[in-house]
Amino acid sequence: MASERKATADPARSLALLWRTREPTSRSAGPALSVDRIVRVAMDIADAEGLDALTMRRVGEALGVGTMSVYTYVPGKAELVAVMIDTAYGEMPRPVVExxxxxxxxxxxxxxxxxxxxxxxxLRAETTRxxxxxxxxxxxxxxxxxxxxxxxxxxxxxxxxxxxxxxxxxxxxxxxxxxxxxxxxxxxxxxxxxxxxxxxxxxxxxxxxxxxxxxxxxxxxxxxxxxxxxxxxxxxxxxxxxxxxxxxxxxxxxx
Amino acid sequence: MASERKATADPARSLALLWRTREPTSRSAGPALSVDRIVRVAMDIADAEGLDALTMRRVGEALGVGTMSVYTYVPGKAELVAVMIDTAYGEMPRPVVExxxxxxxxxxxxxxxxxxxxxxxxLRAETTRxxxxxxxxxxxxxxxxxxxxxxxxxxxxxxxxxxxxxxxxxxxxxxxxxxxxxxxxxxxxxxxxxxxxxxxxxxxxxxxxxxxxxxxxxxxxxxxxxxxxxxxxxxxxxxxxxxxxxxxxxxxxxx
DNA sequence: CAACGAGGCCGTACGCCGTACGACCGCGCC
DNA sequence: GGCGCGGTCGTACGGCGTACGGCCTCGTTG
The missing domain is CATH 1.10.357.10 (Tetracycline Repressor, domain 2)
Structure with missing residues (x-):
């Protein structure tokens, strides 16, 4: 249950996530994770086994990382799903049709x-807005x-x-x-x-x-x-x- | 999450529930609960606060009864929602329209x-079938x-x-x-x-x-x-x- | 070169959920 | 009078999302 609704009190954070506003880390060895890697893995899970199989634990596991590490990059599950949706839209063709x-x-x-x-x-992700x-x-x-x-x-x-x-x-x-x-x-x-x-x-x-x-x-x-x-x-x-x-x-x- | 999908291995049970096939108890004092009372209370909760607020604990509470008592009448939450849906259909008018x-x-x-x-x-209840x-x-x-x-x-x-x-x-x-x-x-x-x-x-x-x-x-x-x-x-x-x-x-x- | 601080990582724990299991209990029937 | 059974439900389990705080690593700064 618990739904994919965003509790999102913070539009700035959510939108920044969607638009990938993020100053690149100055560290030499970049971080192990990234929003994109997380999203890709999450989409793979959801594609293969459905939204119910997409859990934060599962995502962490698939990335070889602790569950809570995912939260470093994504405020919560609802926001993750939102980014997944926007990413999917990005895959669509936009040809000029005669x-x-x-x-x-x-x-x-x-x-x-x-x-x-x-x-x-x-189809199951409830986005409300x-x-x-x-x-x-x-x-x-x-x-x-x-x-x-x-x-x-x-x-x-x-x-x-x-x-x-x-x-x-x-x-x-x-x-x-x-x-x-x-x-x-x-x-x-x-x-x-x-x-x-x-x-x-x-x-x-x-x-x-x-x-x-x-x-x-x-x-x-x-x-x-x-x-x-x-x-x-x-x-x-x-x-x-x-x-x-x-x-x-x-x-x-x-x- | 967990969805309102029915795991329903047993069509007979599910359909019997929907069609209310149930020999009346011969007991003098009828049971405190009934499928209808449960469904009515559950619909009230869902109408007022949405599907997310509809939990089995909540239903039992509203009926002044232990959570698990509800399971005497209803195999599970998915089936409960199914009966709620059918009940709602029953409320619709069917006038002869000129x-x-x-x-x-x-x-x-x-x-x-x-x-x-x-x-x-x-609108949120996923019925699949x-x-x-x-x-x-x-x-x-x-x-x-x-x-x-x-x-x-x-x-x-x-x-x-x-x-x-x-x-x-x-x-x-x-x-x-x-x-x-x-x-x-x-x-x-x-x-x-x-x-x-x-x-x-x-x-x-x-x-x-x-x-x-x-x-x-x-x-x-x-x-x-x-x-x-x-x-x-x-x-x-x-x-x-x-x-x-x-x-x-x-x-x-x-x- | 040493100390610091920030950012990434994540183990533990909490409060929810649905529900399996088995115990209790009171009534109708033999 | 004893039995069985249907109704009731306390406890417990495994799962979920995620708050919190500690740790470790590394670039920066004095």
Whole structure:
């Protein structure tokens, strides 16, 4: 539990960490640790085993160092996760994409999905307030740049991006949950359904919830698993882009 | 951390709990506790103070009972949260709404938003696999019923609902994060920005990220806070519904 | 060249958490 | 009247994040 929330009374410290403001040590042999080494190791752990496996003890261990040494460089776990998030944003490509806004926005959606697939722990990290690191800024700037000129107001442009990124996160979360529950239980999604279905039928009065049964079954058969996260992503993304097209076209007509 | 994931090796037990299959005790004086009392108290705690404040010790205390007594009725915390979720679904209205599908779907979105506002902890509870309780089934059936007849396939109908509910959850989460960080830090969103902005400007090279700065400022000024969760909800909802309209119209034309 | 002080390192300990285990106890049933 | 069982719960264990204070090392200074 305890959450990844920052208790952070001190914005200066948190931001300095994110932006790596740090006078280099004058010592000849530099310190054994660094924020970057810590972050790299922490991301490796979280990528491989999930956020729950990321403990401060574990990080120290992986670095061959005492647990508390980590605290020399990072005020606490919440701040560590914040730096990890900003670092992950920094890994994203920011290509200049040819084509219309829809192509560009779709590309942004797919890049964000890929990010979440590479770092599923980002979906569970609760940030409450934006991280405000340099890479988030760069990402935000880049993504806005792809759609600033589509004829909407600045406020609307921001809302469009929020909408698309929100959809990506939703879909990514659904997909990720399937994956890591399989890891935890050792059962595939299909096996899980097969083990629950007989019991569920016991409780369910026959004929109850006809719509739910029919649609649920149809959806379950269509996709291999009971839920088709990739389908949900694609379908939803096209709907969202269609919806954005409607306003864009409206504005173009009224100009 | 430790997450609200169910370790649940035993589907029978979990489902029996959800569906309240329990032969009434023959004892004269019934037991002091019950699943319902536990769930009610737990929801009160979570509603008032958030999921982090919901501990088994706390639940026992609120019931005037030893911590471990709770485990007589509930296999563990994860299952407790699952029952809480299903119970919350049971509270939702399921009116027969007059009007077209868009009206009905919009109503569903607003009802779900209201649910999350009443029980923000639902946004943090990680369920990985659907809860499969009676009230979730009823909710799913009801919501599908509002849109089964719009001319899409069953699979698409399911995807439409997933899309809309996903948007609601995204927006609700954004709104909730603002609220409970204010509670935690004792600062409003505006105050938080004011305390961070000067530091951020220190790090930011002037002229860097022009688009982000302009759009971010515009969005910040438009809404009272730096982020306008209600606006994001409304804007996104209309876009999503517009997008759905496009397919619906397409199908109607091709029929 | 010796003394100092600061910065990096980290062992120990505290207060939380979820929950396994086994003891106690009072009631309904044979 | 004795038994068994369901409800209750005290204690304890292993894990977590992290506060605190000591130690050791090394560049700096007199």
């Amino acid at each position: 084509g219309d806004w829809r192509t560009r926005l779709e590309r942004i959606a797919r890049d964000n999905l890929a990010l979440y697939q590479r770092h599923p722990w980002m 934006p991280v405000l690191g340099p890479h988030l800024m760069a990402k935000y700037d880049y993504e806005l740049g792809a759609i600033v000129d589509i004829g909407l107001t600045d406020v609307e442009v921001d809302a469009v991006l929020t909408l698309v990124l929100g959809h990506v996160k939703s879909a990514a979360r659904a997909a990720s949950e399937v994956v890591d529950l399989e890891r935890e239980t050792g059962m595939t999604d299909g096996q899980w359904w097969q083990s629950h279905a007989p019991w569920l039928e016991t409780f369910l009065k026959p004929g109850a919830y006809p719509t739910a049964s029919r649609v649920g079954t149809a959806a379950g058969q269509q996709h291999g698993a009971a839920y088709g996260p990739e389908y949900a992503f694609e379908f939803g993304l096209q709907r969202v882009l269609d919806g954005i097209s409607v306003v864009v076209a409206e504005r173009a007509a009224n100009r | 009007g077209d599908w868009r009206t009905r779907l919009e109503r569903i979105a607003r009802d779900n938003l209201a649910l999350y506002q009443r029980h923000p902890w639902m 659907p809860v499969l309780g009676p009230h979730l089934m009823a909710k799913y059936d009801y919501e599908l019923g509002a849109i089964v007849d719009i001319g899409l396939t069953d699979v698409e109908v399911d995807a439409v609902l997933t899309l809309v509910l996903g948007h609601v959850k995204s927006a609700a989460r954004a709104a909730s994060e603002v609220v409970d960080l204010e509670r935690e830090t004792g600062m409003t969103d505006g105050q938080w920005w004011q305390s961070h902005a000067p530091w951020l400007e220190t790090f930011l090279k002037p002229g860097a990220y022009p688009t982000a700065s302009r759009v971010g400022t515009a969005a910040g000024q438009q809404h009272g806070a730096a982020y306008g969760p209600e606006y994001a909800f409304e804007f996104g909802l209309q876009r999503v519904l517009d997008g759905i309209s496009v397919v619906v119209a397409e199908r109607a034309a091709n029929r």
